[in-house]
Amino acid sequence: xxxxxxxxxxxxxxxxxxxxxxxxxxxxxxxxxxxxxxxxxxxxxxxxxxxxxxxxxxxxxxxxxxxxxxxxxxxxxxxxxxxxxxxxxxxxxxxxxxxxxxxxxxxxxxxxxxxxxxxxxxxxxxxxxxxxxxxxxxxxxxxxxxxxxxxxxxxxxxxxxxxxxxxxxxxxxxxxxxxxxxxxxxxxxxxxxxxxxxxxxxxxxxxxxxxxxxxxxxxxxxxxxxxxxxxxxxxxxxxxxxxxxxxxxxxxxxxxxxxxxxxxxxxxxxxxxxxxxxxxxxxxxxxxxxxxxxxxxxxxxxxxxxxxxxxxxxxxxxxxxxxxxxxxxxxxxxxxxxxxxxxxxxxxxxxxx
Amino acid sequence: xxxxxxxxxxxxxxxxxxxxxxxxxxxxxxxxxxxxxxxxxxxxxxxxxxxxxxxxxxxxxxxxxxxxxxxxxxxxxxxxxxxxxxxxxxxxxxxxxxxxxxxxxxxxxxxxxxxxxxxxxxxxxxxxxxxxxxxxxxxxxxxxxxxxxxxxxxxxxxxxxxxxxxxxxxxxxxxxxxxxxxxxxxxxxxxxxxxxxxxxxxxxxxxxxxxxxxxxxxxxxxxxxxxxxxxxxxxxxxxxxxxxxxxxxxxxxxxxxxxxxxx
Numbered sequence: 001x002x003x004x005x006x007x008x009x010x011x012x013x014x015x016x017x018x019x020x021x022x023x024x025x026x027x028x029x030x031x032x033x034x035x036x037x038x039x040x041x042x043x044x045x046x047x048x049x050x051x052x053x054x055x056x057x058x059x060x061x062x063x064x065x066x067x068x069x070x071x072x073x074x075x076x077x078x079x080x081x082x083x084x085x086x087x088x089x090x091x092x093x094x095x096x097x098x099x100x101x102x103x104x105x106x107x108x109x110x111x112x113x114x115x116x117x118x119x120x121x122x123x124x125x126x127x128x129x130x131x132x133x134x135x136x137x138x139x140x141x142x143x144x145x146x147x148x149x150x151x152x153x154x155x156x157x158x159x160x161x162x163x164x165x166x167x168x169x170x171x172x173x174x175x176x177x178x179x180x181x182x183x184x185x186x187x188x189x190x191x192x193x194x195x196x197x198x199x200x201x202x203x204x205x206x207x208x209x210x211x212x213x214x215x216x217x218x219x220x221x222x223x224x225x226x227x228x229x230x231x232x233x234x235x236x237x238x239x240x241x242x243x244x245x246x247x248x249x250x251x252x253x254x255x256x257x258x259x260x261x262x263x264x265x266x267x268x269x270x271x272x273x274x275x276x277x278x279x280x281x282x283x284x285x286x287x288x289x290x291x292x293x294x295x296x297x298x299x300x301x302x303x304x305x306x307x308x309x310x311x312x313x314x315x316x317x318x319x320x321x322x323x324x325x326x327x328x329x330x331x332x333x334x335x336x337x338x339x340x341x342x343x344x345x346x347x348x349x350x351x352x353x
Numbered sequence: 354x355x356x357x358x359x360x361x362x363x364x365x366x367x368x369x370x371x372x373x374x375x376x377x378x379x380x381x382x383x384x385x386x387x388x389x390x391x392x393x394x395x396x397x398x399x400x401x402x403x404x405x406x407x408x409x410x411x412x413x414x415x416x417x418x419x420x421x422x423x424x425x426x427x428x429x430x431x432x433x434x435x436x437x438x439x440x441x442x443x444x445x446x447x448x449x450x451x452x453x454x455x456x457x458x459x460x461x462x463x464x465x466x467x468x469x470x471x472x473x474x475x476x477x478x479x480x481x482x483x484x485x486x487x488x489x490x491x492x493x494x495x496x497x498x499x500x501x502x503x504x505x506x507x508x509x510x511x512x513x514x515x516x517x518x519x520x521x522x523x524x525x526x527x528x529x530x531x532x533x534x535x536x537x538x539x540x541x542x543x544x545x546x547x548x549x550x551x552x553x554x555x556x557x558x559x560x561x562x563x564x565x566x567x568x569x570x571x572x573x574x575x576x577x578x579x580x581x582x583x584x585x586x587x588x589x590x591x592x593x594x595x596x597x598x599x600x601x602x603x604x605x606x607x608x609x610x611x612x613x614x615x616x
Contacts, residue, residue, distance in 0.1 A: 052518060072521040079522040085515035089537045099523035102533070150524060 002063030002153040002186055003028040004049060009058030009068075010210075011044055018044040019055075020210035026154075029184045031177070033197035033218075036207035037233065042190045043158060045207070049188060050156050051075045062153050078147030078185075079156040083163060084139045086131040092118070092142050093127035099150035117145035120179060137168045144176075148183060155180070157189040161196060173199055194234050198222065206230050227352045231273035238279070238321045239351075240272040249348075253317050257294045258345035271353045277324040278347040281312060284338035295342045300333050314339060380596060387589035404590040414591055417575035421555055424486065424571060428493040428554040433547040435494070436501025441535065443502075444509045445517075458499040469496070470563040477564065484566040492560045497550035504549060508542025548602050556599060 004026040011019040019041040026032050034042040047053045049060060051072035060068045067075055078099075086095050094101075096117055100110045118124050121141035131139060140160060147155060160176075161169045177200055180187050191197050197204050198218040205215035206229075214226045225231035228239055242249040244263040248256045249270055263270060282289075289295045298316040312323045312333065323341060333339065390401035408414060443455060461469065473492050474484070482488050512535065520530040536543075558573040565574050572595060576588055 050522060052521075072518075073524050073526055076524070077522055079519065081515050081519060083513070083515060085513060085519035087516060087519075087534055098520065098525070098533070102520075102523065102525040102529045146519075146523065156522075 004154055004186055004188070005059075005061045006045070006049065007059050009045070009048060009055045009060060011041075011048060011053060011055050017210045019048070021058075022207075022210075022212045023058075024205055024212060024215060026186055026188060027203075028186055030203060031180050031187045031189065031201045033189045033191055033201035033204045034207060035191055035194060035197040035204055035234075038192060039209075040207040041210035042192075042207045044210075046156055046158055046188055046190045049154070050077055050079055076150070076153045077156055078150060078152035078154070080140075080143045080147050080158065080160045082159045084131075084143040084160075086139055086142055086146075088131055090130075091127065092123070092129050092131070092134070095131065095142055096127075096146045096149050098146060103150070113149055114145075117149040120148065120182065121145045121175075136164050137172060140164065140172055141175075144179065148179075148185070153186070155183075155185045155187045157187065159191055160189075162191075162193070169196075176200060198234075206233065208233070224349060225273055225351055228271050228273065231349065231351050235275060236322065237273040237275050237349075240274070242270050242272060244268045244270050251296075255296055257348055258292060259348040259350060260346045261348075261350045263350065269353075271351050273349045273351045274343055274347060276311065276322045279321075279323045279341050279343045281314075281323045281325055281333070282340045282342065283333075284340050286340065289340070289342045292345065293342050294345060294348060295340055298339055298341055300335055300337045300339055302335060303332060305332070312339075314341065316341070383589050384593045384596070387586060387593045389586070392586060404586045407585075408587045408590045411587060414572070414575055414579070414587070417570050418572045418591070418594075420486065420569060421572040424489050424493060424561075425551045425554040427490050428497055429547050429551045431490075432494045432497035432501050432550040433543060436498050436546060436550075437505050437539070437543055439498070440502050440505035440509055440539075441531070443506060444512070444514075458502055461496065461499055466496075466557075466559040470560040473560060474563040484564050485569055488564040488566075489561050489571065492564050493554040493557060496557065496560065497553045500549045500553055501546040504546040505539055505542045508539045508545075512538050544605075548605050552599060552602055555595075555602075 005024070006026075007023045009019055009022050010017070022041070022045060024032075034045060036042045044053060048055050048068075049062075051067065051070060051074075055068055058068070059066055062075060062077075087098065090098070093114055096114045097110050100113060105113070114127070115124070118127060121144050123138060123141050123145065126134070126138065131142070134142065143160070157176075161172050164172060173196060189197070189201060201218060203216060204218050204221050206213040206221065208229050214221060214230050221230065222234055225234065225237070231237040231239065240249075240251060240257070242251045242257065244266060245256070246266060248258050249263065249272060250256055257272065259272070284297060296316055298314040298321065300312055301315045301320070302313040304311040304313070307327070309327055310325045310332065312325060314321050314323060321341070387404055388400050388402070390399040390403045443451065470492075473488075473495075477483060477488050477491070482491065516534050516538075517530050520534045521527075525533065556573065557571070558577065561571045562574050562577070565571065570578070572591065576591060579585070579588055
């Protein structure tokens with residue numbers, strides 16, 4: 001168990017800056033998701049913590065010990081790979097026992113600890129199977145048991161669920177969270193799946209083009225994105241460009257929006273993010289919205305029906321916006337209908353462009 | 354449609370029969386004649402072990418045979434070890450000139466042995482290695498290496514590099530990674546490569562002919578020398594033994610090395 005710090009770490013591959021001046025503190029026992037599109041540097045960052053890559057600049061510590069020049073095998077980490085990387089010529093038992101065997105752990109202790117690890121991932125009884133005789137979910141569990149049996153200081157997960165189908169993935173998410181809590185191990189989890197990151201982790205770090213864009217608890221990151229990138233990448237928020245005016249924001253068509261956050265100087269350009277599920281969609285002729293609520297007029301161009309919910313694509317002065325609506329009435333607003341979008345000033349978030 | 358397919362199938366079978374005929378009939382004839390007591394190949398065959406008995410008394414052929422086996426074994430061990438190490442280096446690391454080195458592996462397979470043999474003889478004299486057992490071993494290792502590297506590299510192509518990373522993350526030292534994870538996976542390829550190396554050395558004539566010193570020759574060289582002096586069916590007997598050994602080895606290759614397939 002240990003905290004991990006990454007400070008001012010950079011790594012280039014040729015002319016390509018994979019990780020650029022990243023500083024993060026991973027608290028002891030925390031479940032941390034590194035989230036970003038492909039090429040954002042999240043995997044390179046993880047591989048530097050693991051020791052497969054060495055930073056060009058900056059420092060990495062595990063439990064206070066500087067490790068940036070330490071070989072992988074001396075870092076006492078546990079890692080689960082995207083394709084699990086189970087040893088094909090070994091049984092489940094030998095796979096899990098591998099880390100103990102290379103440390104010269106005795107036979108009876110190995111047996112006990114492998115047994116405990118397999119019990120932890122609920123795979124008791126399968127120890128004689130070969131990896132090719134296991135299902136995807138079972139392989140995942142073996143990989144996890146193998147990574148945990150050596151009692152590593154940090155658990156590193158490189159998109160471990162992406163090879164599973166949807167229903168199994170949800171099941172494994174629950175499992176992963178339970179196991180992580182049981183073992184209370186500092187966990188770094190790389191994913192490009194935002195839902196997975198929000199569901200599993202205590203803290204999320206958003207990366208883009210090698211830089212750490214924002215980090216914090218999932219709820220905070222989602223509700224208060226600091227940049228347009230975060231707002232769009234997490235939950236694909238609607239973005240508005242406007243100008244700061246006393247007490248509000250003026251949009252390009254002259255609409256005034258109220259915003260609870262402090263704004264810049266009068267006349268400064270601002271970017272606003274509004275989440276699609278915070279917007280209320282009403283018929284254009286319904287009763288006027290209460291005072292102080294932001295409202296704009298738009299026209300429905302399309303809807304996407306997903307059973308329990310619908311997403312409407314609406315046109316607002318040539319710009320496409322998205323509105324998420326719970327399917328409470330079973331009604332569908334037809335294409336071309338004039339509508340009014342309203343949301344509270346508190347849901348108008350100012351982001352850096 | 355079916356008519357055409359039948360014709361094609363018949364042509365295919367005919368072709369295969371012809372290949373087998375021209376390849377194996379001379380060998381079978383030779384093997385049969387090695388058991389024929391008649392020196393003039395008279396038929397019907399007069400079955401006997403005369404020539405094998407004669408062979409047993411032919412010290413020159415026997416010592417050449419033992420030389421051949423010794424050279425082949427040493428060549429196999431050295432070439433397999435060096436070749437596997439080279440394949441692993443090609444697999445694990447990117448370094449300057451890697452492509453060029455890999456390309457340079459192939460020409461020696463295509464260059465006529467006569468030319469390589471001449472070149473080696475000249476070069477070995479020049480650097481003071483000279484001729485003899487050690488020179489033959491050196492030459493055979495050089496010849497066998499490209500085969501070993503090609504075969505082991507082919508096997509490594511199906512190896513997931515994440516397995517080595519996984520092993521390291523579990524605390525395995527580079528040597529433990531190689532011994533416990535990588536080598537078990539490429540073992541079938543190494544066995545096949547070793548058999549290739551053995552065959553390349555054991556069947557080698559030209560290079561051995563150039564590099565052998567008087568009194569130290571290999572079986573193929575000795576057979577050739579004997580034939581020039583006048584043919585005796587003892588050679589048939591010796592050749593039959595060589596062929597049996599070679600075929601056993603190559604069947605071993607087929608068993609262990611499924612030409613790039615998964616195991």
